[in-house]
Amino acid sequence: MAALGDPERSALLGRGADVGFRHRDVVVLQGDVGDSLYVLTGGVVKVTVAAESGAETIVAFRSRGDLIGEFALMDDKPRVATARAVGAVGAIKISRQDFEAFGRQHPAALDTLMRSLLAKMRASTDWNAQRARSARERLARALYGLATDYGETEEDGSVTIPLELTQSEMGELAGTAVSTTERILAGLREEGVVATGYKEITIRDMTRLREIAASK
Numbered sequence: 001m002a003a004l005g006d007p008e009r010s011a012l013l014g015r016g017a018d019v020g021f022r023h024r025d026v027v028v029l030q031g032d033v034g035d036s037l038y039v040l041t042g043g044v045v046k047v048t049v050a051a052e053s054g055a056e057t058i059v060a061f062r063s064r065g066d067l068i069g070e071f072a073l074m075d076d077k078p079r080v081a082t083a084r085a086v087g088a089v090g091a092i093k094i095s096r097q098d099f100e101a102f103g104r105q106h107p108a109a110l111d112t113l114m115r116s117l118l119a120k121m122r123a124s125t126d127w128n129a130q131r132a133r134s135a136r137e138r139l140a141r142a143l144y145g146l147a148t149d150y151g152e153t154e155e156d157g158s159v160t161i162p163l164e165l166t167q168s169e170m171g172e173l174a175g176t177a178v179s180t181t182e183r184i185l186a187g188l189r190e191e192g193v194v195a196t197g198y199k200e201i202t203i204r205d206m207t208r209l210r211e212i213a214a215s216k
């Protein structure tokens with residue numbers, strides 16, 4: 001949404017209705033018909049993809065200003081992922097009819113949103129390419145990305161990730177087994193790079209974490 005001009009942003013948001021979600025509520029469900037999209041106005045959602053076996057994998061997090069559910073509106077196909085609220089989430093729900101009307105009135109803005117969609121696809125492709133990296137590098141990259149996008153800087157310079165993530169969920173995001181995730185996090189704690197608690201991760205040394213994430 002930040003890429004849109006103020007008039008276009010106001011025009012799009014003005015077509016929707018405020019909605020709220022509680023922790024773990026489903027915002028959109030994989031496989032459902034996409035009859036609306038959501039603009040997040042507060043909070044964070046977790047995006048997962050389910051395999052045929054039913055097992056779910058975390059693929060992304062989205063926060064204020066991000067769109068949820070726009071893929072299905074643009075290609076008229078079922079939703080490709082499930083998005084669940086992480087804590088309380090606020091959003092503006094925009095129907096397919098209103099979104100299409102907005103696109104007709106603001107074609108340049110629609111092009112901007114399309115570029116945003118393509119950026120998401122590029123990011124997904126880039127992340128899949130990182131699977132060739134070591135588990136330590138992938139986990140560091142995932143942690144660094146979360147800290148950069150959502151982190152809250154403390155007085156001592158450390159960065160707390162305000163997401164209730166279990167180590168299992170962190171492993172899903174990085175593509176590592178739970179036991180491997182636990183081992184790597186233990187090593188990062190010993191190095192003074194991170195500190196962990198129950199569903200809480202604090203980055204003590206962002207510079208070192210970035211070096212690990214970018215190592216070849």
